[in-house]
Amino acid sequence: MDKCKEILEQLNREIRRIRKADLKAGKEKTVMIPMRDGVKLFTRFIFPEGVTKGIVTFQRSCYAFQTPIFEWMAYQMACRGYISGYQLCRGIGQSQGQWEPFVNEKNDGLDTLYWLEQQDFAEQIGLYGLSYGGYTQWFVTDGLTPKVKTMVIIQAGTDRYRSAYTNGCFRHDVYTGWAVENAKTEKKEIYPDCCLYRPFLKMDEAVMGKRLSWFRDWLLHVDEKDTYWTEGIWGDLKKTAEKISVPVFLTGGWYDHHLEGMFYAWNHLKESVREKSVFLIGPWIHGMENGVDAYDIDDHTHDSPFGFNEAFRFLDSFFCKREYLKPGITGYMIGKDKWMHKDTLQEGNIRTFGLFCNGSNKFIHNPDNPVKAKGAESMLYAPPTDRGSKRQEIKEDNRIIYLHTKELEEPLTICGSVKVSLEIESEASDTMIIVKLLEEFQNGEVYNIRTGASTIGYRNQAKERVDDYIPGMPVRMEFQLWPIMWALQKGSKIRVSVSSSNFPEFHVHTNMQGSWSMQDKIKTVVNKVNVENSFLELPLSDRKNEE
Incomplete structure (x- = not known):
């Protein structure tokens, strides 16, 4: 099925979850808005019937094929009282100019806001956007015009380096x-x-x-x-969150590739802004689809295909001065099927677990035979069956070893960022180590919770490559996994799989030192984990805070 048509069908099914339309859509207005260099961008507005001025909701996007979706969103907003519009980015669809990803979004976004500010029909403005559309909103935070009162940013973060690399x-x-x-x-x-x-x-x-x-x-x-990352557009992007002066509604997914960058943005909002803002995190992959197979999800409170329902709910409650969600973090607790409010995820209750290995502690990495990724949080183009938390097949494979804890004597709730600390030895001067945090239930089924990856050269969150490893020497590698809210069951075991590839989530390491994209030679090596010197640190939620 055509992806756009599929999304529209989902939107039409789920729109029943927001307030009913009380108006009809009226006048439509198409404008080619001029930018500072004379390039004109295709922009559309739909007005509620009989309405000539009011609150404007507005988004920008680089995806011309999604135009029917933007039309649908503007129409639904108009039927609920808002003048709603969208714009196609430079060089996209009917917009003039040449498209170069991200480069023109700040100036074009600001020019569009300045144009909107001068329009009599726009009394107040609420901005929203998903993915690339969310990035177009981040780029204008230091130039918001007086009429802009709030922003909804869905699955888009501000740390571009951490989005591209780990x-x-x-x-x-x-x-x-x-x-x-x-x-x-x-x-x-x-x-x-x-x-x-x-x-x-x-x-x-x-x-x-x-x-x-x-x-x-x-x-x-x-x-x-x-x-390249600290200056220019990416350096500017990283600073955008601290420049926001209006309340913001962030929506992310536990298995969306932008989650880390969204946490960075949330943590860098000014305190005065964060105390009026909301960060909603659901059991979703990119596009707000369910990404968790380990449990049935019965609480559909925040179901929101393509982010529309949540964007509308927040904008509608904001402009109607109704509280929708309490400021702070509201996250879906996987394994308990409920949404929980947190002021902060990392509550300080850290417990250390030793690791054990029933088989060999050695694994092979042949770059011509990588491990295929099955279940991950930073995948976008793999089939949905391979993205998110998926059932893992545990079988003998000389490319992977499995470590485990003792059986859990009580249920535990992970709330924050897990640390995996391994002592590694490799025959290579550099290689990649992949860790996957798993839960093995009493019935033997295993599901992935979190994934971590690092080369030896960039170990322990190094900001530049260090080519100091001597093959065969033990080296400490610590993996700080993305935050998660996950309820571990009594009787389960925590497993950690260790390998040297997870393709195509990450590039396949050649086992050679140097810049990875310039290498044309490979080497097959054996890597090893010194299990007795390896452990887990879990951030556990206080049960009293979960009631």
Whole structure:
């Protein structure tokens, strides 16, 4: 089924969960809004019948194929009393100019806001956007006009480096997949096999027949402290949250690839803004689809395909001066099927667990035979059956070892960021280590909770690569996993799988030192975990705070 049509069907099914329409849609207005350089951007508004001025809800996007969805959203907003509009980014659809991802969004967004500010029909403005549309909102936070009263940002964060990389590991299934889809080429079927091309830096021209300079920039700048990430548009993006002066409603998913960047944004809001703002986190993958298979989800309070229901609920309650959600973090507790409010996730109750291994503590990494990812939080283009928390098949595989804790004597609730600390030895001068935190239920079923990844060269959150590892020497590697709210069951065991690949979530390491995208040679190696010197640290919620 066409993806756009599928989303529209979901939206039509779920719209019953917001307040009923009390008006009819009326006048439609199409405008080519001029930017500072003369380029004009396609912009549409739908008014409620008989309404000539009022509150405007507005979004921007780079996805022309989603125009029917934006039309639907504007129509539904208009039927509920709002003048609602959307704009296609520069070079997209009927908008003029040349599209270059992210580069023009700040100036174009500000120019659009300044235009809106001058329109008599706009009395107040509420901004909203999902994914790339959310990024277009982040970029204008330091230039919000007086009529802008609030912002809804759905599944888009402000730390772009951490979105593209984790500890030197590039997220193919997000950014290579996105590059292939948005490169305006017909060769979309090349993904994910194209990720195995070496040297990967030349994949665009060799496989796609087109040089993508912006994509190559992502591949070449692997150090977090590189000025490519700390200055320019990405440096500006990282500072946007602290510049917001109006209440903000953030919506994220436990298995959405933007979650880490959203936590960064939330933690960097000014206190005066955060105390009026909400961060809602559900059991979702990107696009707000359910990503958890371990449990049935019966509480559908915040179901929101494509983020529309939640955007509307917040905007509607904000402008009607009704409290919708208490300021702070509201998260879905996986395993308890309920939404819980938290002022902060990390409550300070840290418990350490030793790890055991029933089999070999050694595993092989052959770059030509990577482990296929099944269940992960930072995947976008893999089938939904491979994204999120999925049932794991535990079988003998010399590419993976499994560590475990003792059987849990009581139920425990993880609330925050788990740390996995391993002592590693490798035959390589550099390699990648993947850890997956799992729960094994008493019936033997196993589901992934969180994934961590790091190269030896970028171990322990290093901001630049350190080529100091001597093959065969033990080295401490600590993995600070993304925050999660997950209820562990009494009688379960916590498992940690350890391997050196998780494809295509991350790039396949060649076992060679140096810049990963420029390497064309590989080496097969054996890696080892010194289990007796490895452990877990779980942030546990106080049961009294869960009532």
